[in-house]
Amino acid sequence: MEIKITKTLSPKAKPEDESKLSFGKIFTDHMFLMNYDEGQGWHDARIVPYGPIPLDPSAMCLHYGQADFEGMKAYRTAEGKIQLFRPEENMKRMNVSNDRLCIPLIDEAFCVEAVKALVKVDEDWVPHSEGTSLYIRPYIFAIDPMLGVHPAKHLIFAIICSPVGAYYAAGLAPVKIYVEPNYVRAVTGGTGFTKAAANYAISLKAQDEADKQGYEQVLWLDGVHRKYIEEVGAMNVFFVLNGEVVTPSLDRGSILSGITRKSCIEVLRSKGYTVTERNIEIDELVAAYENGTFDEAFGTGTAAVISPIGELKYGDKIMALNNGEIGKISQLLYDTLTGIQWGRIEDTFGWVSPLE
Numbered sequence: 416m417e418i419k420i421t422k423t424l425s426p427k428a429k430p431e432d433e434s435k436l437s438f439g440k441i442f443t444d445h446m447f448l449m450n451y452d453e454g455q456g457w458h459d460a461r462i463v464p465y466g467p468i469p470l471d472p473s474a475m476c477l478h479y480g481q482a483d484f485e486g487m488k489a490y491r492t493a494e495g496k497i498q499l500f501r502p503e504e505n506m507k508r509m510n511v512s513n514d515r516l517c518i519p520l521i522d523e524a525f526c527v528e529a530v531k532a533l534v535k536v537d538e539d540w541v542p543h544s545e546g547t548s549l550y551i552r553p554y555i556f557a558i559d560p561m562l563g564v565h566p567a568k569h570l571i572f573a574i575i576c577s578p579v580g581a582y583y584a585a586g587l588a589p590v591k592i593y594v595e596p597n598y599v600r601a602v603t604g605g606t607g608f609t610k611a612a613a614n615y616a617i618s619l620k621a622q623d624e625a626d627k628q629g630y631e632q633v634l635w636l637d638g639v640h641r642k643y644i645e646e647v648g649a650m651n652v653f654f655v656l657n658g659e660v661v662t663p664s665l666d667r668g669s670i671l672s673g674i675t676r677k678s679c680i681e682v683l684r685s686k687g688y689t690v691t692e693r694n695i696e697i698d699e700l701v702a703a704y705e706n707g708t709f710d711e712a713f714g715t716g717t718a719a720v721i722s723p724i725g726e727l728k729y730g731d732k733i734m735a736l737n738n739g740e741i742g743k744i745s746q747l748l749y750d751t752l753t754g755i756q757w758g759r760i761e762d763t764f765g766w767v768s769p770l771e
């Protein structure tokens with residue numbers, strides 16, 4: 416499919432001070448759109464000036480949340496080249512989400528090309544400073560103008576881009592995590608393994624509670640037994656217990672399969688570490704803390720890459736980890752992944768995808 420490009424006649428001013436960039440507040444000059452109509456499939460791929468999208472007030476996504484998304488980044492190397500990190504994995508995962516939500520599947524290779532075409536048009540928006548990047552948000556939403564609950568026959572696939580600042584302006588910093596006792600994010604048979612928009616709506620209440628208690632993120636326990644560790648906020652989670660790296664297995668279907676998670680496992684295994692994917696009970700962490708074998712904990716995701724956990728609160732129990740310092744494995748993964756993403760170290764895995 417051809418992508419028709421219409422450039423804006425009134426480009427916006429780019430952020431002058433890249434050290435003030437935050438996350439997802441400003442957007443580039445263009446966006447990618449394509450429509451799905453039953454009988455026609457996905458069609459009308461186009462890059463157009465960034466702007467409002469007309470929606471009927473009865474559009475299905477507004478009522479029943481038939482919508483999903485992806486999150487990825489474009490990185491500028493020291494030589495000024497722009498590259499993506501495993502973009503085909505994002506589009507593959509988007510189809511996993513689509514399938515679960517009765518959203519028509521996309522052509523994964525074409526959608527990677529669409530991302531590249533859009534980033535190319537807005538390439539001057541990819542920031543230059545250390546640690547900055549262009550966040551890319553592909554998403555799909557149902558637009559049928561009717562209130563019946565059924566799979567949509569008309570949808571929009573869109574991509575927007577936002578220049579984002581260095582996640583750790585002052586270096587890798589540990590976060591405080593609150594183990595959520597009341598609310599759950601996902602259950603077996605539900606949509607936890609997808610990036611369904613609704614998953615994030617239902618997580619807000621717990622995040623609000625964590626904020627009130629002075630914690631930055633929520634650690635989710637499984638929705639059935641309320642004892643197995645699932646994720647931290649919208650990140651996967653790893654622990655180093657007695658020297659062994661462990662992370663929750665994805666078997667229950669309630670955990671999102673992170674591309675950063677997968678990359679961390681591959682990096683560690685390539686360096687000779689053993690990584691075990693298995694069920695991890697919250698009580699096991701408490702026991703490890705008590706007997707001095709709880710070495711490290713960290714979250715993984717595209718936004719932060721690695722987010723070291725400095726404190727975990729479970730009920731009345733407060734576990735302070737690693738003297739508030741960055742663990743050895745957290746630092747190793749952070750240096751390796753960001754090194755590959757920004758082109759500072761050789762990509763021996765074949766993960767980097769240049770713009771052209």
Ligand SMILES: *Cc1c(COP(=O)(O)O)cnc(C)c1O
Nearest residue numbers: 649650651671673674675716717
């Ligand atoms: C996106 C996301 C992650 C991280 O996935 P990456 O592919 O590593 O960015 C983890 N958990 C949830 C719930 C997510 O939405």
